[in-house]
Structure formats: structure tokens, C-alpha cells
Amino acid sequence: MQHMSESVFVGLCKIVGTSQQVTFRRESRDISEMVERRVTPNNAFIKMMSGSRREGFRLEGSDYDFMFWPNNHRVIIDMSQSEYYNTANTALILSDNFESPPGFTLLQLLTPTTYRDIYSALVRMNDRAYISSSIYRHLTFSSIYPNSTVHGPCGTGKVGTLEYDTAHCFVCDFWPSSASSWIDRCHSWPITEVVHDIVRNGCHFVAIGHPLGIHENEEWRISFSQAEYKLVYSMNHCQFLTYGLLKIFLKEVIDQQSEETNKLLCSYHMKTTVFWVIQNNTLPYWCPQNLLTGFWVCFKLLLKWVYKGICPNFFIPQNNMFMTKVNGSSQNRLFLQLHELYKKGLACLLQSSSIRSFIIDVLYNPRLSICTDDRFFLSEVDLDRELVIESRFGIIFQQPSLTKAIQRVEQLIKTVEQLVELPLTHYQAIILQRLTARMLQSTAFINSNMYTNTGVNKQMYIADKMSCHMLILAAKFGGVSDMLYIAMYYYKTFRYREALSVIEMTKVKLSQPYLMYREHVDRERYAEAVGGQSWSTKMRQAVEDDIILNREICFISELIPEQQSRRSCLIIPVFLMVHFLDFLCYRHIDTTLSKAALDELQVLVHHDQGLYVPDLHRDISWEILGICQQITGNLQAALYSYQQSLTQHPSNGIQTATHMRIQDVVSQLNN
Template sequence: MSESVFVVLCEIVGTSHQVTIRREAEDIKEMVRRRVTPNNEIIRMMSGSMREGFRLEGSDVDWMYWPNNYRVIMDMSQSDYYNTANTTFILSDSTESPPGFTLLKLLTPPTNRDLRSACVRMNNRVYISSSIHRGLTCSTVFPNSTVHGPCGSGVLGGLLEYDIAFCFVCDFWPPSASSWIDRCHSWPASKVVGDIVRNGCHFVAIGHSLGPHEHEEWRISFSQAEYKLVYSMNHCQFLTYGLLKLFLKEVLNQQSEETNKLLCSYHMKTTIFWAIQQNMLPHWCPQNLLAGFWVCFKLLLRWVCEGICPNFFIPQNNLFLTKVHGSAQNRLFLQLHELYKKGLACLLQSSSIRSYIIDVLYNPRLSICTDKSIMRSEVDYDKELITELGCVNITGVDLCYITKAIHTIEQYVESPKSLYQVVTLWYLTAVIFQQTAFLLQNMYTNKRANKQMYIADKKSCHMLRLAAKFGCISDMLYIAMYYYKTLRYREALSAIEMTKVKLAQPYLMYNRHVDRERYTEAVGGQSWSTKIRQAVAWDIALGTRICYISELIPEQQSALQKGKARTLIIPVFVMLYFLEFLCYRHIDTTLSQAALDDLQVLVHHDRGLYISDIYRDISWEILGICQQMAGNLHAALYSYQQSLISESSFSDIQSATQGRIQDMVQLTPHQYQ
């Protein structure tokens, strides 16, 4: 009977193949990011459910950021492993803190302004205050973030919730978690344990509310260890974890307002970790999926009854200590117990799987297929990887950075990799070549060294052509941008026309939209390089520290000043008509107006097919720029206003928009009287 639920969870959570694609694509992106990040820059790591391989509807995205030149050590001898000249050391002092928490004592003078401001003195020693640090860094990435636990939280474009934690990294396993190593007899495998221990832990900015130094303490974070543990689950265990998350969201948190904040997804994760390690179910397989869920539910019920949820790595850290106690604990237990008395019928309250549970309960002998017979078409897996690749963001700021990135990719090319990691490396290579081409061009602009400029131009053109071979259809537009920037308008229009023809193909895969039959007929069974070059398009990503075309400099500067991740994303069809308009202005005004008309129709009438909601602000902005250049000031003003009032402000270009409106009104005030 569990097999039916197994199948539907594969539909909701993903097959093992889909989950592997998500994980391996993100892993290779992170490895490259870490290798190329300069010592004095910030490292970023995806964590939480997205990193674990979930893509559940309504899930948020979690990121951890930490300074690359800061290291937490557990004792002074560990500093010998580092270059002391360029490393700031922080000592973990947990002697007065509850299990799982610590004070961070600063050993060397900080170079970071926020860190200096977060320092407090206690007992003639300098410590980093978690509460001050959290307040100072909360809005570093996205300006309107609010403090939520150790994170800065908010919603991007009114659609995507995020949690961003600024933390510190430690390359050593904390002594307080040493018992976890001794506990790992059956799960996870010794190779996984070794990998987890070698990679240490993090410290996030939140103290224990019952500890003696709540505002100064930091919590030990095992986020990196946790996603590696989830990776080591078999797919049935992973789906059970997914079912627990759905049960929390759709059943447990719907019981009453009094208790809907007491349990969280971290409690579900902790439950299944303990259930697997303590071998509470001998065989985790599709036939036993509901049995696995029930084992975890009973364990959770027992914990709530006792008021103790032991942290998986440091069991002395009771995760229920500050919330699940007293009358709240009693109410929660009674609600869980009522669900327990219903047995598996309690899952009928889950909107996602209710209909399948009904089939199971009334047809216990129902014969259902298992994992190996769950059908996914080639298109499904292609869409999965294409979606993951569309999130690639390796933004170089100088040629040294770019050179390091290329060398890093060369090293990975020579090591064993899966197909998905190979394809990810192709795309990273294309991104790096594009950035290098424009960096070279910017270096030699307005210089009199004609020979050097000629050589740089040849190299740039060559790299952009290579990028188009590694990349997808839309990468041709970077060639068009380069030709436009270097005043070769006819060559740019030639690249635009080639791109336009390919984008018009009925089998195009873009923004997860695709005609499955035509796609399969056109490129089914062909190599990934062929599929990407012939049938795939992504939006255009412009690093905000690199000048691609001068008309967008204010928008790039606006996004950069807001502290946003250093990329401005533009829908590919918007960029196509934008470039066509710009080039034809120098050749044929009639065709320029035709391109503007096409852009106007697209921006005014598209309903999410070619312009995602989160990119409507930049799309209106570009339409306004074109209308202003064409002399239609009233239309331009309307477009700029639409950009400002877009439900999404994802691009963070408001200051550029306001500046354009102000300049337009000041230069031609009579037009608006």
C-alpha cells in the first residue's frame, strides 16, 4: 500500500534522478565559487531544503555567507594551519554556554567595519556580539530584510522567500559533537562521516534565550553536515523526509494558531536522522514508506510528550527547551495524540496526498509500480538540469579572478564527473568567457595603444564565439552586445537575426516552457551540447561591475548600490528587441521603430510566458529607455512609472528609474506642463 504514496511523492518531491541533477549541479557551482573567491571576499553557500534536493512549492531559499579570511578555531594550536598574515582568528569559548552554543573571542584585530562595530568587551576580553552582528548584516544582501532567528529574511519579487545568515566558518569539528562520530556505526557510512568531520562547521548569529550571554552567544550550525547526511539517504528515506515536511505544513501547522509555530522543518529533519541511525525501520524501501513515516511520527510524539528533542549532533542541546514546554507542550501533545489515534488516516488531512491515501485505505491490495518503473520522459530531466543551470552566477571583477576561475575549471575537467556536472562546467566556462571578453574590451577602451586594442578585440571576439559554442541560443546576444558596444552595428544585427531565428523555433525550451512533442522530435536522444545550442535559451545575466552596453550603466549601478547579488537579469526577448532597436537607430529608423513596437507589444501584453513576474520592473525600464531615445517622452514616463510600481522590485533599479524620470522632467519641463 505504501507504493502508491511512494509514486505520488516522486511526483511532488522528485525521482531519484531529478534529485541527483539538482544536487550535482549545485555542488559543482559551489566548488567553483569557493575556489575562485579571493581571500578578502565573501563566500556563499546554499543550504536548507533547496540544497538538500527539494523543490517543494512555497519553499524558501537559504543562503549562508561568511568572510573567507576569518577562521574560528577551537584551540590556539589550530592557528598553525593558516597563513597568519592574512587570516583573522576567532576563538570558540563554550565554557559558560549551553550545549550547542559558544562565545566567539576575537584574537586578532578585525579588518571588517561591521565586525569592529559588533565587538563587545567582557572580562577584559573582546567578543563578537551575535545580536549586534546580526543587526548590522541583516540587510547586506537585500536591503528590506528583517531579522528572523539568525537570518535576514524577506520575499524576492513578492514570490520567493529567503533566509540569509552571515556567519563564521570553522574548519575543525567541534569537541562538543565528538560523541556523534562514535555513534555512527550503521549510518552514515564511514566515508561520509570522514567527509563531514573534515569540513568542520559554522557559527550563526543567535544565542540561547536561556543562556547567560544570550546577546553575545553564537549557535553551532551543522548545515553543511546536514545536507551531506541527506545526500547519503536512499530515495525512500528522502521521500519519507519529504512526507514529514508536507505533514508539518499541511496537517500539524493547521491544527490551531496556538501550536502552529511550535514545530518546524528542522524538527522533522532531526526526527528522520535519529530514526535512520537508530535503525528503527530495518528496511527503508517503497513498500515500507508509510511504515517509515509512522516510525518517525511516533518518535516525534514521544519527544513532545517528554519535552525533549535531542539535537542530532549534540544530544544535550534540547531543541524543545525554549518553545515546547508547559501548557504549549501539553496542547501540542494532545493534538498529536488525536492524530496518532487515527493511524495513517491522519494523512487524509494532507491536501497533497489525500486522494492517494484514500485509494490506499480502501484498496489495500492495490498493485502500484515502484521506483524503477516510475516514468519520466527525457524532456523532464532536461528541464530539471536547464532550470538548475539558469541559476549559475560566477561574477568576475577582474582578470585575476577570471584566470583563477578558468584554472579551477581546468582542474575539474580532468577529474571524474557525472554528465550533469560536465554540462554545468560547460555553462560556467561560457559565462567566464563572456565576462573576460567585456573586461578586456573595457580595459583598452579610449587608449591609444591601437595594437593592444586590436589584439584584445580579437581575443574578445574569439572568447564570445567559444562561449556561444559552450552555451545556449541566447549566448549569441552577448556577441551582439559586444559588436554594438564596439560600433559594429551590422555585425551585431547579423548575430541578432541568427538568434531571432533560433528563438522562433517551436521546440524552444525557455523558462520551463516547452512543447514536449516538438522538442523530443527535434533534439530527443541527441547530445547535451546539441540540445543546449539548438533548443535552449536562458535570460541574459549582466554582472553589475562590468560594462556591457552604456545604456544600462545606471541600472547596473543602482543594483550594485543596493547591495544586491552582482547580477542584473534581463529576459532574453526583451534584450533581443532592445539590441535590435539600438543597432537600427544607426542604420534604419523605420526598422528601429519596428523593433520598438515589438518590444512594446511584448512588455504590455506578455502574461508570464516570455517575461517572468520578477523581471517586469527591468522590462518596463528598458521599454522606457527606448521610448525616451525615440523621443516619445510621455510613453517613456508611463513605462518608468510602471517599472516603479511593479509588484516585483527584484532588480533593485528604483534609484536608476527615479533618476531617469527626474532628468527627463528637468531637461524638457514644458512637455509635462
Template sequence: MRREVMDISDVVVNQVYTSDGVTRMMSGSAREGFRLKGSDKDLMYWPNNYRVIWELSQSQYYNTDRQTLILCDCSDSPPGFTLLYLLSPSMVRDIQRACVRMYNRHYISSSIYRRIICSLSSFATTPHGPCASGTIGTVEYDQALCFACDSWPPSASSWIDRCHSWPQPHVVNDIVKNGCHFVAIGHKLGNHEDHEWRISFSLAEHKLVYAMNHCQFLTYGLLKLFLREIINNGVGDDDKLLCSYHMKTAVFWVIQQNTLPHWCPQNLLWGFWVCFKLILKWAYEGVCPNFFIPGNNMFLSKLYGKNQHQLFVRLYRLYEKGLAFLLHSPSIRSYIIIVLYNPRLSICTDEHTLISEAQFDRNLYDEIQIHGSILNLNIKRCTRYLHIIEQMMGLPLLTQYQVVQLQKLTADVLRCTAFILHMETYSQENKLRYRADKISCHMLKLAAKFGCITDMLYIAMYYYKTLRYTEALSIIEMIKVKLAQPYVMYRFNVDTEMYTEAVGGWSWSTKRRQAVMWDIKLNNRIHYISELIPEQQFALQNNFLVLFIPRLILFYMLEILCYRHVDTMRVQTALDDLQTLVHYDQGQHFPSEYRHVSWQILGICQQATGNLQAALYSYQQSLSQEPFHKIQTATEMRIHEVCLQNQ
């Protein structure tokens, strides 16, 4: 489910990027289907009008008027690495700046290119391997700008011959047909470390992980936990000798060499043990062969001498303990105890048996909410996204998960378009503004049909923004009725029995619309209501592209703001409800990381209704909470305003 949701999101986003001359690919553990705490987000980008070729004869397949060709020169590089020779002057200034002259030719220097890319990023980034590494919000990301090659590397031709039993021929053909990439990092022991590029098989590896059966995938996950929680626990990034890529490589080799003939739940720990012993063997020999180019020893530049000896000794001590060393992993300790003490225990990995319909639905909604966002939008891009989604909705091969994800993306784009349209036509003549308003209202209502219950709050926000307070309150009343239903799901809070009884067996689209709530996600490049603009602006300055607001907090905020203009007698009741929620909630209605923004909004409402002393207290409470969105500057600004008003 996770893979299908991410795949369709990637296809949609990629078509927009492609029209901008760039292709984007999400890689790493998140794309593979893992949801491990602390994992970063891995992205690869490459320009469409540049292609790498292995020999000059391949140039006949390209229109050199439209595409700039780059020739590989592997003659003086270690296996798996190459120099990239620019065959004609680059039309892109940054690539031209990255060129160095060697052997009377212009080569693209990986180190210079990487440095230029880091300097161009709109967010603070630092070089991390071949990537520009940084943080957006609370998510760490590695962004690799690379070059694509449509042909399979000659140095990896032996891999094709090895694929007798795994992966299947159609997977092999698909992998070879899609070629490879080149990422900007050289071999530390190579003759041209600063200028070499590494051959990347990220797309191939992504397809190989998809080709694993479930038990093989779980074994890979077990190795990742073993690495993080046992081997690298408490070790700084610079001192880590093994990485996740070594674990993945071990699983690939073990599967292909048929070391374990039966990959089934009963052999889960045995599969892990076989992979562990292979890693131990590599540490002893000081050789970790790349899965595609075995001549590329991935231990060569870091794992030798003292480092190699220390790693082997540490792994061998674990080997002597046997599988009991997995008890040191906090994530799996309790499960391992059960298995070790009950060797005949039947192990179940069937998700339909392990979790209920409500639990699975919650995971699906969580997935489409978190891992399918479109943020960098303007009217032109919104139009492009809607056109692409419209075309894709008619495709016959879409899975049921992908249909729900496309509907969610449609709602996101429609909402953003509605508010952007209002921003761009606000100062226009009345007739144009009236037409834009009708379109925006229609889009928001359409988006609500594709979304969940709390997505209707965007309509209420728009009505409030355009001074239609009575209409906003009518929407709020409709939402209030829906929120009161006992079967409604919010994050991990759901009565599974009542949920299943009320909406069990319905389509996921209908379930989301009738029985699911979520927090409100405000794109910080778009102004929704004036009361929240400072928070959005300061969050954006701190690399937060989105401001998350608990759905009940925004619900009461809009109710208070609208009643101020319609029925002042009811303002205090709504304010009391909001105050009670913020003061006494224990995580049932919003997670702890949103407490600072909840106190902030309570303060805004108190300040708007003239209760300055209470507002000052709320702002001070906001400052004392975990600064998830990093909006402290906005809070300090509001405290200053209250103090001035009090004088």
C-alpha cells in the same frame, strides 16, 4: 542532478572567496536538493585566518603568525553552546569590536558580532536567529557569519559510537574529519545568552542528507510539506513552535535507530508516520534531543508549559485522524487520495520512468540557469574564475551535469569580462581600445559556443553598443532562423516529441547550443547598452542584482535599434512585431512577472522612433503591471521625459 550542479558551483565560487580570505558554503534545503516554493537561501561564511580549538594543546597544529586561535569555554554553557575566548588580539577590527571582557579574558560576543555584521551588509538586513536576513531581488536569504573548527566536538563524541548501521563508516569519518562551525547565537536560558555561540553541524547534516536513500529523502520532503502546509499554515514567524530543523532531526533519529527496517517506495507513508509519532512523543515529553549532542534539548527554550501543551494537543488531534490529515496539504492532496483509495497501488519514484528526456533536460537547464550565477565580478575576479574553471575542466571525477554547469559558468564569466573590458577601456587610447575590442569579440563568440541559442544576443548587444549595426543584424538573422525551429525549448514550452526526435541522445552541451532558449540575464553592475542603463541602475538600488529580459523582447528591441541606423523602412515592421508580442502574449513567450519590463522596452523603442503617444501608453502599462524588478522610478522618469518632449 541538482546537488551535483550546486556542488560544482559552490566549489568554483568558494575558490575565489578563499583567495579573498573567506570561505563560503551554501546550506539549507536548496543545497539538499529541494525546490520548494518560498524557501530562502542559506549561506555560511567564515574567515580563513581564524580557527577555533577545543583545548590549548591543539594550538601546536597551527601557525599562529598566520592564524588567530579562539578557545572554546563550555564550562558555564548549556550542551551545544560555548563561549569563544580570543587567545590573541584580533587583526580584524570588527572582531575586536565584538569582544567583551569576562573572567579577565576577551570573549567574542555573539550578539555584538551579529549586530556589526548586519550593519556592514551592502543590502538591508535584519537579525534572524544567528543570521543576517534580507532580500536580494525576490529571493530571501539568511547569511550566517561564523567561525570554523577543524576538530570534532568532544561533546558529540557519543554520536560516533552510535553510528553502527547509519551512516556508513566512510561518511562518519568524512564528517568527523571536517569538524564543525560556530554560529552567533546563545541559548535563551543560558547564563551568557548575549555572548554564547551555538555549535553548528550544518556541514555534517548536509553530508547526512546526501547519505539518505531516495525514499528517506522523500520522507524528509513530506515532513517539510506537512510542517509548512498543515502545522505552520497561517502562523506568524514568531508563533511557529516547530521548524524544518526539527523535521530533519526526526528523520535522522528514525533512520539511525532502524525504526523502519525497509526504506522503500511502498513504505513511504509508513516512514512518514513513524517520524510523525516520534515528533508527537517529543511534544508530549517536552524533549527534542539534538542528533549530535542529545543533551541539547532543542525544545527547552521555547516549547514548555502552555506552548508545549498546545502543540501536543494539536499533534494528537492529527494523530487521531491518521494519515488522512495529509489531505490538508494542497501540494500532495491529490496524490494521497489516490494512494488511500488504492492501498495496493505500486508507487514509482524512478525519475527516468516518471519524466521524459525533454522534461529532464528542461529541469537540468532550469537548474544550471538559476542556481549557478556569478554576479560580483571585476576584471581581476573574472580572470580568477576563468583560471579556476580551466583547472577544474580537466578533472577526471566530474559528472556529466557538472561539465555542463562549468561550461555555463565559463560562458557567464566570458560575457561579463567582455563588457567590463569595454567599459574600462572605452576612454583609453585607440590602440588599447582596439586590442580590448578584439578580445571582447572573441570572448563573446567563445561564450556563445558554451551557451544556448539566445546567448548569441549578447554578441548582437555588443555590436550595437560599438556602433556595428550591420554585424549586429547579421547575428539577429542567425538567431531568427534558430528560433523558428519547431523543436526549440523555452522554459516549460516544448514539443517533447519533436525535441526528442531532433536532438534526443545528443550531449547536453550540444542540445543547449542547438535547441534551448532562455531569458537574457543582465548583471546590473555592468552596462550593456545605454538604452537600458536607467532600468539597471534603479533595479540595483532596489537590491536586484540582475535584470531579466524575455529573449524575444530583447531580440526585437535590438532589431529596432539597429534598423534605425541601417534600414529605416524595416523599423516599423520590427516595432509592430514587438507591439503585437507585448499586447497579446498569454504567457507563451514570457512569464507574467516580466510583463512590466516588456512594456517598458516597448515604450523605449516607441520613444526612440518618435512615437511619443504610444510610448507614454506603454510606460503607463508598465507601471500597472506586477513590479517584479522594482523599476517604477525609471518608468516615471521616462514618462517625465516623454511629457517634456510633447510640450
């Protein structure tokens, strides 16, 4: 058993992640959200990632879960808490759970709101205005992604191959009284500091009522998503892997038993099982040698719950999460299936396609030597590659005006200044470094746009010097592709030869055989070229990323329609941007070289197999090819490219701009 547990521990580290990987997945998300929250205006929406990805999982098929709530609305538990808020700029909502089942509540609007969807969702009961969860859910489920469908309290759908759930909710700064017993239970786990942090940060309310509640359409469910990911953070790695093993076991074994029962249990039930087992101290020592023992203890508790038809919510045990699904004949069928697996003992794990091979290795090699120190499981290249993926994010300017975008940049600068004074971890410092580069680039273009049309030469000269300095500094902080922001700026300010000089330097770096782009890297050459060097050196010499253009900032005038049709930022593959800038600059200098650049761009868009032009960005790739063809007067080719752009996955959300360009081309062809 011990040897088998160690083998499964190693296998799970490969599937779920080592402690290092899980740590920087969490830290990258934490610091990005910390920055985002500090710079989000009072009248905007706060975004929080939740679910398995926030917890540190990257399992195949795992979706992206996000919660959104208006920053200027707060739920209070009792009227005395209203004294903590200025109602001139914060709308207050009262949690009224007098007639609701445990874990659910009504939300009474106490003060006026300017948010239209909240106002439209109001219903009157007992001469009071309550926010209807069903109406609010209907009004908001597709506000982030228009093609979403309703799934529970969420809007759900796909962007390319990535599935997402978005939940619009309300935040409460106070711990709900119905969950006060949880605080009293925390004797051994989690530790006092974690308990205080969780309680201090309150809870959320998501738009779904209890199916058996008398006010189902009006009720809201108390969500402990924030508390849950902090609890998962407080697990040791063996406990986390046990949780991961249960998720895999659910998907690959339990859900494969029959179609009748494969929707009865969910990942949340697995998480709840692990929480209870850890807190009850059922297994006193969690380590690689005990991993399968921990799994078996959790499985037995789950089996007991299914038998009784009771799954107590970890925070509010009176809320039986099996009440509406796991009951009657379906409960009986599920119990019989789980009991058959239980009778097989740990051999039931052989039915898991992911875990089977690690168990078989031990069965056939009982004396196999197994190292359980996960620090040696991944190479430097693997860690760097995941760090690049996890730290890939942009600062999105959501404000409708350039003035407010400037204010947000100023707030960003203050936030970065405050954060660098904190004792940051290595991974947090890397994220902050990439954030600073993005911030400098945005500031440089905002600064330039402010003074371009002033007509005051001295102001323009000073602004230009400042912008150039910021972009050069950003390139030192950032990766290879960050040099292209300098080239974009030179093109925008009519310095075509300077832009081409930067592009040529970028091409040299992009042609290196050790370059890391997304998941693609030649491991041996990368290790030989930059192995053991600082992260800053690796970024400047061997790491490149896509180009991110924030919506409210003009980077290249030729892409203004595409930027304006987006809600947030435009993402362009770096190799595509190189050829695009090449074409734009040479158009003013050398028509022969301009045609050559266009030919290279066309070959890339037509024939790339996802290496340099990822599938999710083929819409903008065809669009840019069409723009270049239209500029040269090749209208038929441009029309074909725009039409191709519309057939791609609309991940960049540029269809409005594409339709506008098609109309323009058709109009020119008809003249």
C-alpha cells in the same frame, strides 16, 4: 500496507522528486559552490546554500536559505589550533563555551579585524573582547537584501514570490569537542567516509544565543548545516522521501490542528527525527514497500519526544531543542493533538491534501499495479526542463575594479582546467559547460574594454579577434540566447549590420515551436525535434535563457546606470533583449525599421502575460522601454515607462538608475 506504501512512494516522487531529479539538484549546487569558493578572494564573503533546497527539495513554498561568512576569519576550538593559520591575513576567533548551554558558545576575537561590523559588535567581558551575536545580527541582517527583517539568526524577506533567509556567520575548520560523541555513535550510519568528510569540514557559528543562557545577547549557536545536508545526501531515496513526507505532514496536517500549536514544531524537528531513526537502525530495511512503516516509526518517536518535552539535537544530544518552546501547557496541547492523529493510524494521512489521493487510489483499487522504479516516472522533456532550471546561474563579479575582475576570470580559467581533469558526473559536466560559456563571454568583453581606448591599432585588432573567437566559442557551449552576446559585442564595436545578422539568426531559433524557455515548452514538439540528442545539441538548438550582465563589465553603454546601481548582475529577458538590440542597431541604419522595433518592444512590455517577460523582470523591461523612448525624444512616454518600472517588484535593484533617469527626463521637459 505494502501496496499503500508503494502508492505513496510514487506520489512522493511526483511531489518531492525522483532520485534522478534530486541528484542533479544537489550536484548542480555543489559544483557551482565549488567553483565560487575557489575564485573568492581572501577578503570577500563565502556563500553557502543550506536548508531544504540544498538538500534537494523543491516543495511549494520552500524558501532559499543562504549562509555568508568572511573568508579571512576563522574560529578555533582551542589555542593550539592557531598554529595552522597565518594571522597576517586571517583573523582568529576563539570558541569559549565554558559558561554557555550545550550547543552554544561565546566568540572571543583574538587578533585584529578590518571588518567594520565585527569591530562594531565587540563587547568587553572579563577584560576580553567578545563578538556580540545580537549586535552583529542587527548590523548584518539586511546587508544582502535591504528589505529584510530579523528572524532568529537570519535576515528574512521576499523577492517576488520567493522567500529567503540569509544568515551571517563564522566558519570553523575543526569539529567542536561538544559534538565528539556523535562520531562515536556512527557505527552503521552514516558510513565512515561520510563521517570523516563531515568532521574534516568543521562547523559554523550563527548569530543567536540561547534564550535561557546567562549571556544570551553575546552567545552564538553552533550550526551543523553543512554536516546536515551531507547526511541527507547519504540517505537512500526511500529515506529521503520519508523525510519529505514528514515535512508535508507537518505543514498540511500537524500545523492545521490549531493556531495555538502551529508554530511549536518545525521542519528541523522532522529532520532530526529521521536522523535518529536511521542511526538507531529502528527500521532495518528502507524500501518503497516499507515507506509508511518508516513514516510511522518516525511519527511515534516524535510523539514520544513531545510527551517527554525533550528533542535531543542529533549532534549534541544535551541540547534539548524543545526546552524553550515545547513545554508547559503548550506541550500538553500539542501532545493531545498528535495523540489524536496517532489513534487514527495511517488514516491520519488522509488529512494531507497532497497525499490523500495516492492513498485513496489504493483503497478503491486494491489490485492496482504500481511501478516503483522512479527512472520511468519522468520523460526526457521533464528532466531537461528541470536541468535547465537547476543549471541557471551566473558568475557574479563582486570586486570593485576591472583589474580584480580580470584576476577572477584568470582564476576561473584555472579552476575549470582543474575541474575537467576530475571524474565529473553527467550533470556536473553540464554545469561546468554552462559556466565555461559564461566565463568566455565575460572575458571577451573585459578583453575588449581593456584595449578600446589604447589608441594602438594592432593591440585593438588582436583583442577584437580574440573577443570574437571567445564569444563564438561560448555560443557553441551555451544555448540559443548566447548568440546575443555576439550581437551585443558587434553593436558595442559599431558593427551594426553584423549585429543585425546575428539577431536575425537568433530570431529564427527563438521562433521555433519546440523552444524551451524557463518552464515553458511544447513537450511533443521538443521531443520530436531534439529528443535523444546530446545536451550540447539541445542547448544550441532548443534551449534559451535570460541575458546576464555582470556589474563591473560594460556590455552596452545604454545600460551602464542600471548595471552600476546593482550589487551583482542585471538579468534581462531574452525576447526583450532581441527587440532592444534591434532598435539600437536600426537607429544607425534605418529609422523606419528602428520605429518598428520600438513598436514591437512596446507591445511586448505592455501586453505580455508573463510568458516572455517574467513578472520578476518587469522592472528592467519597463526601464529598457523607457530608455528607447527617451532616445527617440518621446519624453512623456519615457517618463511613464520609468514610473511603471518603479511600481514593479524591485528584483533587479535598479531604482537608483530609474530615479536618475526620471530626473533627467523631467529636466528636459522643463527646458
